[in-house]
Amino acid sequence: MLVKTEGIVLKNMKYKESDGILTVFARKLGKVSVMARGARSSKSQHLAGAQPLCYSDFVLYKGKSMYTLNNVDPIHNHYKxxxxxxxxxxxxxxxxxxxxxxxxxxxxxxxxxxxxxxxxxxxxxxxxxxxxxxxxxxxxxxxxxxxPYLKGCNQCGTGNSPQWVLNMEEGGLLCQRCQGESPGLAKPLSKKGIRLANFLxxxxxxxxxxxxxxxxxxxxxxxxxxxxxxxxxxxxxxxxxxxxxxxxxxx
Ligand SMILES: [Zn+2]
The missing domain is CATH 1.20.1440 (de novo design (two linked rop proteins))
Known part of the structure; x- marks a missing residue:
């Protein structure tokens, strides 16, 4: 079965003389391992598209245990x-x-x-x-x-507190009052910091x-x-x- 998908090469591992096993983050398939025969040879038409960071249109053949590269057409190689x-x-x-x-x-x-x-x-x-x-x-x-939950206190819901901490394990802010009740693993976050994080x-x-x-x-x-x-x-x-x-x- 052939699958067409966009993908970005995360890794290209050498396999045998000139083959490569690519790790590709594919839009349709998630992360897949792809056998790319001859892709590390300088004569290969797939050489450019098999480089890490290259963003391409892939045609992959789904075999029993892994995908094989059928064709790769670079959209943007990110050479710079x-x-x-x-x-x-x-x-x-x-x-x-x-x-x-x-x-x-x-x-x-x-x-x-x-x-x-x-x-x-x-x-x-x-x-x-x-x-x-x-x-x-x-x-x-x-x-x-x-x-992370950064819109207010993760415990009591308030949006007002003189200072805040981020409870690392639970993944949310705690107001000053709730910090005492469940200290956990927490780091202080300034108000400006919270605003910027929400914005980013x-x-x-x-x-x-x-x-x-x-x-x-x-x-x-x-x-x-x-x-x-x-x-x-x-x-x-x-x-x-x-x-x-x-x-x-x-x-
Ligand atoms: Zn609270």
Whole structure:
């Protein structure tokens, strides 16, 4: 059976002499492994489309145990991302996040669109890097089913409190009164931080370039939501994030 779908290559693993096993996040299929015969050979017509980050139209043949690449037609190769180490490292973080939550047979259209749009804007250098990281992280959490509740107190429902904390495990804000009752694993969040997080969770990618945010606020949100992400994905070791933190300068 042949399946036509858009997809983005997350990984390309060498197999035998010139074959590759691609990990593709496909709009229609979720994450799939694809055997790409000869795709690592320089003569292959599939070489370009088999590169990580390439966004393509795929024709896949569904075999008994895995998919085989029948054809790949690049829509956008994102080559320019590879010329900028910061942008490439951020894209690698996006790949690692997507790779962690997606599974075969479970499509996630909103996450797919977020991924495609974010890679495009990152490549065109629209918007600050730190905002890209944060917007992607927050919308990624939302579309993967881990959206934090930031509209008011998760326990009593109030929208007013002199200060707030985010209860990491339950995934929601707690007002000052409710903090005492269930301290749990919580991190303080400023009011400005809460407002910005709510905004980034819904903002269109085109509007990111207009946005200017104080670096201190970005840092606060990154620390809180990276920790939140690690708790909810049950994974603390993100290679791409470690690398990114080493090369980041001034953002
Ligand atoms: Zn409360």
């Amino acid at each position: 991302l590879r010329e900028d180490l910061d942008a490439l490292s951020i894209a690698s973080f996006f790949i690692e996040l997507v790779d962690t939550v997606t599974i075969e047979g479970q499509s996630n259209n909103r996450l797919f669109t977020l991924f495609v749009e974010s890679l495009g804007a990152l490549e065109r250098k629209e918007g600050e890097y730190a905002l890209h990281i944060l917007r992607f992280l927050l919308q990624f959490l939302k579309f993967s089913g881990y959206e 969770m819904v903002i269109d990618i085109e509007d990111l370039r207009e946005l200017k945010v104080h670096p201190k606020l970005l840092k606060e949100l990154e620390e809180v939501f990276q920790r939140y992400m690690m708790i909810h994905l049950d994974k603390t070791n993100f290679k791409s994030l470690d690398f990114l933190s080493k090369i980041r300068k001034g953002y």
